[in-house]
Every structure is written in C-alpha cells, then in structure tokens.
Amino acid sequence: MSTLRLRGGRLYDPAHGIDGEVCDLGVRDGRIVALHENEPVDREHDVSGMIVMAGGIDLHSHIGGGKVNLARLLLPEDHRPAPRTDNPLELASCGACTPGTLATGYRYAEMGYTAAFEPAMALSNARHAHMEMGDTPILDHGAYVMLGNDELLLEMLAEGGDPALVRDYVGWAINAARAMGVKVVNPGGISAFKFNQRKLDVDEPHVQHRVTPRQVVHALARALTELAVPHPLHIHASNLGVAGNIASTLATIDALEGLRGHLTHVQFHSYGTEGPHKFSSAALALVEAVNAHPNVSIDVGQIIFGQTVTASGDTMTQIRNAALGSPRKWVGADIECDAGCGLVPFRYRDQSYVNALQWVIGLEIFLLANDPWRVVLTTDHPNGGPFTSYPHLIRLLMDKSFRDEQLARLHPEVAAHAALREIRRELTLYEIAIMTRAAPARLLGLADRGHLGVGAAADIAVYREDADREYMFRTPEYVFKDGELVARQGRIVATPVGGTHFVEPGFDGAIEQRIARYAEHHHALDFRNAAIGRDELCTCANGGQLLVTPCAVHGTNGT
Amino acid sequence: MTASPTPTDAPPLPWTCPFCALLCDGVALARGETLELRGSDCPKARQALAQQPADTAAATPTIDGRAASLDEALDAAARLLAGATLPLFAGLATDVAGIRSLYALASARDAILDHLLGDAIxxxxxxxxxxxxxxxxxxxxxxxxxxxxxxxxxxxxxxxxxxxxxxxxxxxxxxxxxxxxxxxxxxxxxxxxxxxxxxxxxxxxxxxxxxxxxxxxxxxxxxxxxxxxxxxxxxxxxxxxxxxxxxxxxxxxxxxxxxxxxxxxxxxxxxxxxxxxLGGSQGGYTANQVVTWLSGLPLRTGLFRDGLRHDPWALATARVLAGRNADLLLWVSSFDPSATPPAADLPTIILGHAAMPPVAGAPQVFIPVATPGIGAAGHLFRLDGGVVVPLVQARDDGLPTVAAIAGAIAQRLAAPASGAGS
The missing domain is CATH 3.40.228.10 (Dimethylsulfoxide Reductase, domain 2)
Known part of the structure; x- marks a missing residue:
C-alpha cells in the first residue's frame, strides 16, 4: 500500500464543479481517496499556490498504427537533428511532427497528459495499432476502429441495411479490433475512390454500392446506440478541406437524426465560399448547429503554423491535397477492402490566406461554442500540428492580447477582417480543464478518469501558476500516473507501461458466419485470425493493463 | 532442451507459416517426429520445415566453440556488449517481441540497427x-x-x-x-x-x-x-x-x-x-516497422550517444563492417539456419537458429533460439505492410526466444552485481 498527499493545491475539477478551490488531494494505491488531514502518508508534496487538474486526455491523436509509421518513414528529415536526452530512463527516440512512440509517450507525459486515443485504426491493422500504442510509454490509450468504408458494411447497406445485422457486425468489429469506439472517415468515400470516384457528397450515391454517406452515418450511429457504446460515432465528415464544405457538415449532423455523434477536427469542415478568394470562415454556422444539437460534440483540429504531416484514412481527399504538399511527396494506400491511408506533408504558413483563415476558424470555433462539455481541444495531431503545440494553443485561447499579437502577423486580409478580432472571450482554467480532461473522459465513458473525485485513477497534473499559460502548461511541476510520479518539471522520472481502453459490446455471434463467408472470398487473412483475443491484446499492447469500459445505458450528449 | 513431440494422430494444427513474408495462415501442420505441411504444397515451407531439428537437445549455447550453459553464455554476451563502444545489431531476423526487446538493448548500448535483407528493404x-x-x-x-x-x-x-x-x-x-x-x-x-x-x-x-x-x-x-x-x-x-x-x-x-x-x-x-x-521475409518488414515506430527512424539507424542518425547507405551491415565502424556484431537469425553472420573479425554474439552451423573466427557467443512459429508464438508483418499475422507455437522445443535472451542480457548489463555492468 502506498499513500500520497498533495497539500494545498488549487483544484480544477469540473466533473465535480470544483473551480479553483484550495484543497488537499489524497491518493492510495493509485486511486484518489479521502485522507484525513493528519493521516500519515508515504509521500507528501506541498503544492500550495499550484494548479491541480486530472491528467490530460487527448481523444483524437494519431499516435499509432500503419499510417503514423508510414509518416515516420516518409519524413526522415522531420527527425533531424535527433539528439538524445541525457535522461537514462528515456530510450532513444526522435521526431517532431510524428515522433517515435517512445518520444510520443515522454513528451505527452511531460505536459501533463496521461491518455491519448488513436482515432483511425483500420480493422485489418488493429494488431499493429495496439502494438504501437503499447510502445507509447506512460500513456493509457485506446482506438476507434474505422468502419463505413469496409466493403462488407457497404454491401449490407446496399441490401437494405437490416439494422440488427449492421448492429451485430459493428459489435463484432469493435470486439475483434479491441476498439474503444467507431470512427467513420469520409463515409463511403474511401471505398468509392477504389472504384475511381473522386467526389462524394452526403447525399450522393457510392458509384458501386449506390449507398450515400447519409445512410452510412445514420446506420453506424444507430448501431452504436443500440450497442450502448459510450463514445458516440466519431465522424470525419465528407469533403474535408473543400471550400463550402460547411453544407456537407451540416447535412452530416442532420443525418444523425438526433442520435449522438462526435464531429472530429471540425475546423477542416467549417469552410464557406464567400469573399474574393471564395474561401471563408463558416465557424459561426458550425457553432450554431452544434449549440442547437445537444446530441453533437466536436473536437476542433486547430492548425498550428509550421511543418507537419497530414495522416488520414481519407485517400479521396489526400490525392487531391497531394499537389499542395510540402515537401512534395506523399504516400497513399488501398487497404484490405476495409480502409485506405493517405499521408501528405504540409507546411502551414501564416502568410497563406487559406492557412491563416484555417487558424482563425479553429479559434473561432473554440471561442464561440457555448458548451465546453461538447468541445474538445485537439490539433488532430499531427494533421493540424503536433500535440506538443497544445500549451501554445491553450495560451491563444486564454490570452486575448497574445491572440491579437499572433493575428496581426497573419496574411493581411485575414488579419484585417477576421471575426476573431472582435471575440473578447478568454477561456478560464476551468474551461480548459473541461476541454482537455473532463469532457473527453465523459465523451469516452471513462467513469474514473478526467476528474479528481474519490475512486478516480490518480492521473494528476500539477502546474505552477504563471501568467504565461504556454509556459505553465508546457512544464507541469508534477505529473502522476496511477499515483506514480512520472514527470517532474519536464523531466521523465518513471516510465510505466500504459493500459489499453476498450469496450466489449454484446452482439449476436451468428453474424460471424456472414463475415467468415465474406473473408473467404475477399480477404487475405484466415478468419480464425480476424479477431484479437484478450491475451493477444495484452501481448500486442506490451503487457499493459486491460481497461474495459462497460457498455451500459448512458446519458445523452455526454452531459 | 528436449523436444516434446506430439503424437502423430493429433489433428493437424492450424498454423501460420513464418518462412516467407506472405505468412500463409490458412494452412495446417501435422506434428510427429517431423513437422509436415497440410493444405499447401509450398516448396519453401516444406524445405524450411525439413530443416527444423527433430530434437533440439543438441543445440546448446557455445562460447568460442565450447559448449556452455545458458547462464554462462548470457554472462559472456553481456561482458562482450559491456566492452563494446560501437556495436552493430544486424540480421534482426526475429519477430515483433524480439525487435522490441533488442531495441531496448540497442538503446542502452548505442547500437546501429540493420536487417540481413537491409539492401532490399x-x-x-x-x-x-x-x-x-x-x-x-x-x-x-x-x-x-x-x-x-x-x-x-x-x-x-x-x-x-x-x-x-x-x-x-x-x-x-x-x-x-x-x-x-x-x-x-x-x-x-x-x-x-x-x-x-x-x-x-x-x-x-x-x-x-x-x-x-x-x-x-x-x-x-x-x-x-x-x-x-x-x-x-x-x-x-x-x-x-x-x-x-x-x-x-x-x-x-x-x-x-x-x-x-x-x-x-x-x-x-x-x-x-x-x-x-514483394519483400520483408525473415522478419524484414517486421524489424523495419518496429524500429521505425520506436525510434522514429527506419532500419540503418544508429542510436548514437550524440543522437540518432539514419543513413540507408553508410549504415548498411556490409559497409559498417568493411569500414571497421563497429567493434562488436550481434547477429540475430531465427528463421533460416543458413543465414549465418557475415565474416567479420569482431567479437560476435549470435542469437541463431538451432541448426545453424558453427561459425569459425573471432571471440564468439552462440545462443540457439526458438524460431517464431515453430518453437514459439509471435507476430510478423506481412509483405503488404500493415497486416500483422499471429504465429502459433508448433511444438515446445525448449529453446528461448530472442526477446527472452535480449531481455536477460539487458538485465545483466543493468545489474552491476553481475560484474558485467557498463
């Protein structure tokens, strides 16, 4: 048994409505407990004057799997120079926009994050994804399996889409891949591109299966509702990056028909066609729709100026973006009749009208949305920028004058006309704690993470108060993972293996016959190897804890 | 190290063949004195299965050609590694677990990493x-x-x-x-x-x-x-x-x-x-994938003290050895007994197939290891990149895995009490 007390910190724990209250925090055996004031403890840290929050949770970050590794292969120059740290606890690992898994774990933990979720795990690549996540030290992790471009589901929908069949298939796929949820990427579009279709709007039919993205989104959202999977359908909507795509985004919200859905990296989906460049911010329209639809949550996918690489399952979009890439090279793939993958290096430039406006749109979404419980802070790492830029992003959101300084440096037309200039809102520590911990935990159904209540996992970040929020959030004073001190003032002091979050929804096993038949005719893996067992997951994930979130009746819209 | 043959009347084992990067998993193995392929006539698999010794009892570790206990061999390997400043980890014909474990050792010893099919990769x-x-x-x-x-x-x-x-x-x-x-x-x-x-x-x-x-x-x-x-x-x-x-x-x-x-x-x-x-056999794509995700850089990367450096030309095994840019060779080859280490006048540690013939020359530690998919379960990447296929253990031949050996050596290096600490 080991006990720990953090004495005198200011707690920000939105799940319990605690907004800066000075309070001791007790930990026993990795869990938060109520300790009597005088109870002796093994370790005590005086954190008076410091800010105490639950560990950060990134619910959308491309940290593991085939496409991330291809991005690393594609950009050796991103990894130069690659100094090694003087810390003997850190194994050699490098990279800026797609660091090695080891560096990914170290850098996340140093900033007070204790969990990250890979949003785009291909069913056929699930073992690989779990392996990479298992080799991401310290962080707990999980992944959403990509469905909606798998030929089998599209075939089922083309046959009429019997909801019971779709539900059982989705339930099987989640269990087979050991996933935490389901993501749909350009619904139907990745498959359509394999048939040489270059564009697919929400109500346009797939050239082969004659199914529309609207049908795909609705069928998947319904299946997840019936399976009682806590995380709503994770949706990368149609027409990413296209001017005027706000119409597709709103149509996608409409396709949910009130069912829960999480629209991811909405910045890339909130573009209008106004103005001289026929490219404008539709942040307001997006936010109004989100405000009006309590069934919808979002993460932003803020862009950060500089070099990165976009990593996406959306081949239909990436082949279009390839011409805009910098450096000019790219990787694409058609994968196993269930997915695709496209990697295009990007350099976001503040003097580019389009990039400057993208930056503005992301911030406008953050600052206009009225319910932080349905807004999650992301850069869609690495697509908008690397996760290491979160402290900078937090400062942009919390500090109007800093934001204005940055805005003034942008492409002059954007700097002069952006609605962002007039937005005075500065997010509070309480709101940041919601968007980076409490809301993602709730949207994932993690009952014992993202908060500081008794019984929660003792994943805790302690920040030294500083007016420069970027500095403050970059280097927490202490970071604890399951009660163990893992980082101290930006230096890793322990590297435990993180656990794997997943769900195990029930389904009618009869569906396996249909899947096996399909696999026999189309796949290249024996059906016997299609699903990952629990023991195998443990091996893949490097021996970390298996963290099962129950699928039970849950509240609507994550509140 | 004795094999425990399964009675011939046992039903064939659903099996994944590890002997080329196609990793055929719709086949089976009949297990008797020998291992026989069912459901395929693949000559490559048959030849590889025929090379598997029926009895691995004779496969013992050696130190400079003399039989040694596993502990002695591990101690000797740790001593060699502790004395090296520029180790080259090559061959790397193993599975995901093997590379994971070797990587930690490579990081601790600032090693260069390459695969025996590195040119093709x-x-x-x-x-x-x-x-x-x-x-x-x-x-x-x-x-x-x-x-x-x-x-x-x-x-x-x-x-x-x-x-x-x-x-x-x-x-x-x-x-x-x-x-x-x-x-x-x-x-x-x-x-x-x-x-x-x-x-x-x-x-x-x-x-x-x-x-x-x-x-x-x-x-x-x-x-x-x-x-x-x-x-x-x-x-x-x-x-x-x-x-x-x-x-x-x-x-x-x-x-x-x-x-x-x-x-x-x-x-x-x-x-x-x-x-x-088409490529990536002998765990080639596996080694490249795992090294890439752990380090951020592909094979032919040196985990040097002053930083990681990837050079697909200069850090090729043959060039490193020819240029005398290594002072120790750790050679890993667990699938093919004929994949022996290149000639090098260097202290050499071999984690090799049990049927690998003795290699003459420099101070040397040989430790026979299990072949993934024969003596041990495991995972390998298929030739098309993203599909990881599970391997099953065909029989318990008593041989340790590469992962276990690399882990045991790392433990010895980390523990100063063993006398092998760096």
Missing part, C-alpha cells in the same frame, strides 16, 4: 522517402485487380503461394502480364490471361517508356508494340497493380521503385492503380 524505403508511393494490399489485389503487371519478377519463385493468395474469390476476368520475364504457369487460373512483354532495353529504359506512354507524352521513336499495348491497357484498367521485387531489382532497385511509383501516380490521375513491393 532500403530499395523500397528510399523511393518512398524521396517521392512517396501508392501501394495496395493482398485483399485489394484479390478483390479488385483486373490487370496485374509483374515487373521484372516471377513472384512465385520466391513467394510460392503468391498467386494462390491473390486468386479472386469469385469468377472474375483478369490479365497478368510479366514484363522482362517469361510468363509463370503458377499464375494460371480460370478467367486469367497470361502474357509476357519483353523489356525494351533494360528495366530503366522500359519504365521510362511506360511512364512516357502512360502520360501521353510524345516519343522520339515509336515504342515496341507490346509495350505500347501494355501502356494502353494500364490506362484502360479499372484497377491496375504493378508488382515488383526490390530485392531482385539490382543494385539500383530504388530507382526501379521510383519509376514504378511515378507510373502509378500518373495512372492515378485518371484511373486507379497501385504498386505492391
């Missing part, structure tokens, strides 16, 4: 790093391809089950064209048309012409008819797949890959096409 990695690639996977080829071009390779020669693995599951017409080789009867099948198109000049000339024709560029002289016909069919195909083999494409294989990737890119502007590079 770099021939596909380098064009990707320079220009990118659009590739496809086996299930896509099976389901979608109406034109398959085998460029400069007869895939079944090194991947005997290749054409069976990509055979359509339902009747579908398709063409398989062999460029620069004869047609391969192994590719024959219902509704399949086979054709051979000769090179026009060498592989590079041929690809240059195909690239020009596919892009509708004017040519100075009319191209050979068969090649023009092939270009037209590539442009007309619904889903064309260009299969090539980096390891059989010569010293400038990376340039063949680059030209193929360019051709695929041109075709993808109007229709659909993708490439498929």
């Amino acid at each position: 770099m021939a596909s990695v380098r064009p990707l790093q320079d220009r990118g690639v659009y590739y496809t996977t086996l299930a896509e080829v099976r389901t979608r391809a109406d034109l398959i071009v085998c460029f400069g390779t007869r895939p079944a020669e090194r991947y005997p089950e290749f054409f069976r693995r990509i055979a359509p599951g339902e009747p579908r017409r398709r063409e398989i064209v062999f460029v620069g080789t004869d047609t391969d009867p192994a590719a024959a099948g219902p509704d399949t048309e086979l054709e051979a198109v000769p090179f026009a000049g060498d592989a590079f000339d041929t690809l240059a012409l195909l690239n020009a024709l596919a892009a509708d560029r004017a040519l100075a002289a009319p191209p050979p008819g068969p090649l023009a016909g092939l270009a037209a069919r590539l442009q007309a195909a619904r889903y064309a797949v260009i299969v090539w083999e980096p390891g059989a494409s010569g010293a400038q294989g990376a340039l063949v890959g680059e030209a193929i990737n360019r051709l695929v890119g041109t075709l993808n502007a109007r229709t659909r096409a993708a490439s498929l590079a």
Whole structure:
C-alpha cells in the first residue's frame, strides 16, 4: 500500500464543479481517496499556490498504427537533428511532427497528459495499432476502429441495411479490433475512390454500392446506440478541406437524426465560399448547429503554423491535397477492402490566406461554442500540428492580447477582417480543464478518469501558476500516473507501461458466419485470425493493463 | 532442451507459416517426429520445415566453440556488449517481441540497427522517402485487380503461394502480364490471361517508356508494340497493380521503385492503380516497422550517444563492417539456419537458429533460439505492410526466444552485481 498527499493545491475539477478551490488531494494505491488531514502518508508534496487538474486526455491523436509509421518513414528529415536526452530512463527516440512512440509517450507525459486515443485504426491493422500504442510509454490509450468504408458494411447497406445485422457486425468489429469506439472517415468515400470516384457528397450515391454517406452515418450511429457504446460515432465528415464544405457538415449532423455523434477536427469542415478568394470562415454556422444539437460534440483540429504531416484514412481527399504538399511527396494506400491511408506533408504558413483563415476558424470555433462539455481541444495531431503545440494553443485561447499579437502577423486580409478580432472571450482554467480532461473522459465513458473525485485513477497534473499559460502548461511541476510520479518539471522520472481502453459490446455471434463467408472470398487473412483475443491484446499492447469500459445505458450528449 | 513431440494422430494444427513474408495462415501442420505441411504444397515451407531439428537437445549455447550453459553464455554476451563502444545489431531476423526487446538493448548500448535483407528493404524505403508511393494490399489485389503487371519478377519463385493468395474469390476476368520475364504457369487460373512483354532495353529504359506512354507524352521513336499495348491497357484498367521485387531489382532497385511509383501516380490521375513491393521475409518488414515506430527512424539507424542518425547507405551491415565502424556484431537469425553472420573479425554474439552451423573466427557467443512459429508464438508483418499475422507455437522445443535472451542480457548489463555492468 502506498499513500500520497498533495497539500494545498488549487483544484480544477469540473466533473465535480470544483473551480479553483484550495484543497488537499489524497491518493492510495493509485486511486484518489479521502485522507484525513493528519493521516500519515508515504509521500507528501506541498503544492500550495499550484494548479491541480486530472491528467490530460487527448481523444483524437494519431499516435499509432500503419499510417503514423508510414509518416515516420516518409519524413526522415522531420527527425533531424535527433539528439538524445541525457535522461537514462528515456530510450532513444526522435521526431517532431510524428515522433517515435517512445518520444510520443515522454513528451505527452511531460505536459501533463496521461491518455491519448488513436482515432483511425483500420480493422485489418488493429494488431499493429495496439502494438504501437503499447510502445507509447506512460500513456493509457485506446482506438476507434474505422468502419463505413469496409466493403462488407457497404454491401449490407446496399441490401437494405437490416439494422440488427449492421448492429451485430459493428459489435463484432469493435470486439475483434479491441476498439474503444467507431470512427467513420469520409463515409463511403474511401471505398468509392477504389472504384475511381473522386467526389462524394452526403447525399450522393457510392458509384458501386449506390449507398450515400447519409445512410452510412445514420446506420453506424444507430448501431452504436443500440450497442450502448459510450463514445458516440466519431465522424470525419465528407469533403474535408473543400471550400463550402460547411453544407456537407451540416447535412452530416442532420443525418444523425438526433442520435449522438462526435464531429472530429471540425475546423477542416467549417469552410464557406464567400469573399474574393471564395474561401471563408463558416465557424459561426458550425457553432450554431452544434449549440442547437445537444446530441453533437466536436473536437476542433486547430492548425498550428509550421511543418507537419497530414495522416488520414481519407485517400479521396489526400490525392487531391497531394499537389499542395510540402515537401512534395506523399504516400497513399488501398487497404484490405476495409480502409485506405493517405499521408501528405504540409507546411502551414501564416502568410497563406487559406492557412491563416484555417487558424482563425479553429479559434473561432473554440471561442464561440457555448458548451465546453461538447468541445474538445485537439490539433488532430499531427494533421493540424503536433500535440506538443497544445500549451501554445491553450495560451491563444486564454490570452486575448497574445491572440491579437499572433493575428496581426497573419496574411493581411485575414488579419484585417477576421471575426476573431472582435471575440473578447478568454477561456478560464476551468474551461480548459473541461476541454482537455473532463469532457473527453465523459465523451469516452471513462467513469474514473478526467476528474479528481474519490475512486478516480490518480492521473494528476500539477502546474505552477504563471501568467504565461504556454509556459505553465508546457512544464507541469508534477505529473502522476496511477499515483506514480512520472514527470517532474519536464523531466521523465518513471516510465510505466500504459493500459489499453476498450469496450466489449454484446452482439449476436451468428453474424460471424456472414463475415467468415465474406473473408473467404475477399480477404487475405484466415478468419480464425480476424479477431484479437484478450491475451493477444495484452501481448500486442506490451503487457499493459486491460481497461474495459462497460457498455451500459448512458446519458445523452455526454452531459 | 528436449523436444516434446506430439503424437502423430493429433489433428493437424492450424498454423501460420513464418518462412516467407506472405505468412500463409490458412494452412495446417501435422506434428510427429517431423513437422509436415497440410493444405499447401509450398516448396519453401516444406524445405524450411525439413530443416527444423527433430530434437533440439543438441543445440546448446557455445562460447568460442565450447559448449556452455545458458547462464554462462548470457554472462559472456553481456561482458562482450559491456566492452563494446560501437556495436552493430544486424540480421534482426526475429519477430515483433524480439525487435522490441533488442531495441531496448540497442538503446542502452548505442547500437546501429540493420536487417540481413537491409539492401532490399532500403530499395523500397528510399523511393518512398524521396517521392512517396501508392501501394495496395493482398485483399485489394484479390478483390479488385483486373490487370496485374509483374515487373521484372516471377513472384512465385520466391513467394510460392503468391498467386494462390491473390486468386479472386469469385469468377472474375483478369490479365497478368510479366514484363522482362517469361510468363509463370503458377499464375494460371480460370478467367486469367497470361502474357509476357519483353523489356525494351533494360528495366530503366522500359519504365521510362511506360511512364512516357502512360502520360501521353510524345516519343522520339515509336515504342515496341507490346509495350505500347501494355501502356494502353494500364490506362484502360479499372484497377491496375504493378508488382515488383526490390530485392531482385539490382543494385539500383530504388530507382526501379521510383519509376514504378511515378507510373502509378500518373495512372492515378485518371484511373486507379497501385504498386505492391514483394519483400520483408525473415522478419524484414517486421524489424523495419518496429524500429521505425520506436525510434522514429527506419532500419540503418544508429542510436548514437550524440543522437540518432539514419543513413540507408553508410549504415548498411556490409559497409559498417568493411569500414571497421563497429567493434562488436550481434547477429540475430531465427528463421533460416543458413543465414549465418557475415565474416567479420569482431567479437560476435549470435542469437541463431538451432541448426545453424558453427561459425569459425573471432571471440564468439552462440545462443540457439526458438524460431517464431515453430518453437514459439509471435507476430510478423506481412509483405503488404500493415497486416500483422499471429504465429502459433508448433511444438515446445525448449529453446528461448530472442526477446527472452535480449531481455536477460539487458538485465545483466543493468545489474552491476553481475560484474558485467557498463
């Protein structure tokens, strides 16, 4: 048994409505407990004057799997120079926009994050994804399996889409891949591109299966509702990056028909066609729709100026973006009749009208949305920028004058006309704690993470108060993972293996016959190897804890 | 270390073959005194199975050729590593767990990492790093391809089950064209048309012409008819797949890959096409994937004290040894007993196949290890990149895994009490 007390910190724990209250925090055996004031403890840290929050949770970050590794292969120059740290606890690992898994774990933990979720795990690549996540030290992790471009589901929908069949298939796929949820990427579009279709709007039919993205989104959202999977359908909507795509985004919200859905990296989906460049911010329209639809949550996918690489399952979009890439090279793939993958290096430039406006749109979404419980802070790492830029992003959101300084440096037309200039809102520590911990935990159904209540996992970040929020959030004073001190003032002091979050929804096993038949005719893996067992997951994930979130009746819209 | 043979009347074990990167998993093994393949006539698998010793009791660790206990061998290996300042970890023919474990050791000892098929692996990695690639996977080829071009390779020669693995599951017409080789009867099948198109000049000339024709560029002289016909069919195909083999494409294989990737890119502007590079056997793609995700950089990376450095040319095993840029060789080869370490006048640690013949020369520690998929379960990456196939243990032959050995050596290095601490 080991006990720990953090004495005198200011707690920000939105799940319990605690907004800066000075309070001791007790930990026993990795869990938060109520300790009597005088109870002796093994370790005590005086954190008076410091800010105490639950560990950060990134619910959308491309940290593991085939496409991330291809991005690393594609950009050796991103990894130069690659100094090694003087810390003997850190194994050699490098990279800026797609660091090695080891560096990914170290850098996340140093900033007070204790969990990250890979949003785009291909069913056929699930073992690989779990392996990479298992080799991401310290962080707990999980992944959403990509469905909606798998030929089998599209075939089922083309046959009429019997909801019971779709539900059982989705339930099987989640269990087979050991996933935490389901993501749909350009619904139907990745498959359509394999048939040489270059564009697919929400109500346009797939050239082969004659199914529309609207049908795909609705069928998947319904299946997840019936399976009682806590995380709503994770949706990368149609027409990413296209001017005027706000119409597709709103149509996608409409396709949910009130069912829960999480629209991811909405910045890339909130573009209008106004103005001289026929490219404008539709942040307001997006936010109004989100405000009006309590069934919808979002993460932003803020862009950060500089070099990165976009990593996406959306081949239909990436082949279009390839011409805009910098450096000019790219990787694409058609994968196993269930997915695709496209990697295009990007350099976001503040003097580019389009990039400057993208930056503005992301911030406008953050600052206009009225319910932080349905807004999650992301850069869609690495697509908008690397996760290491979160402290900078937090400062942009919390500090109007800093934001204005940055805005003034942008492409002059954007700097002069952006609605962002007039937005005075500065997010509070309480709101940041919601968007980076409490809301993602709730949207994932993690009952014992993202908060500081008794019984929660003792994943805790302690920040030294500083007016420069970027500095403050970059280097927490202490970071604890399951009660163990893992980082101290930006230096890793322990590297435990993180656990794997997943769900195990029930389904009618009869569906396996249909899947096996399909696999026999189309796949290249024996059906016997299609699903990952629990023991195998443990091996893949490097021996970390298996963290099962129950699928039970849950509240609507994550509140 | 004694084998425990399973009675011959036991039902065949559903098995995954680890002996080439196709990783066929729809087959089975009958397990008696010998291991016999069921459900496939693959000559490669049969030969590899025949090389598995029926009894591994004779496979003991050795130190400078003399039999030693495992503990003695581990101590000796740790001492050699502790005394090295520039170790080269090569061969790396093992599974995911093996590479994971070796990586921690490599990081602690500032080692260079390369694979025994490193030249072939770099021939596909380098064009990707320079220009990118659009590739496809086996299930896509099976389901979608109406034109398959085998460029400069007869895939079944090194991947005997290749054409069976990509055979359509339902009747579908398709063409398989062999460029620069004869047609391969192994590719024959219902509704399949086979054709051979000769090179026009060498592989590079041929690809240059195909690239020009596919892009509708004017040519100075009319191209050979068969090649023009092939270009037209590539442009007309619904889903064309260009299969090539980096390891059989010569010293400038990376340039063949680059030209193929360019051709695929041109075709993808109007229709659909993708490439498929055959390679990655002996855990080659596995080593490259795992090293890439852990370090951020592919094979042929040195985890040097002053920083990680990737150099696909200078950090090749042969060049490192020729330049005397290593003072210790750790050679890992757990699939093929004939994959012995290159001649090097260096202290050498071999984690090798139990049937590997003794290697003469320098101070040396040999530790026999289990073959993943025979003596141990494991995971390997298939040749099309992203699919990880689980391997099952065929029999308990008492041999330790590479992962276990690397872990035990690392433990000795970390514990100063053993006297081997660095």
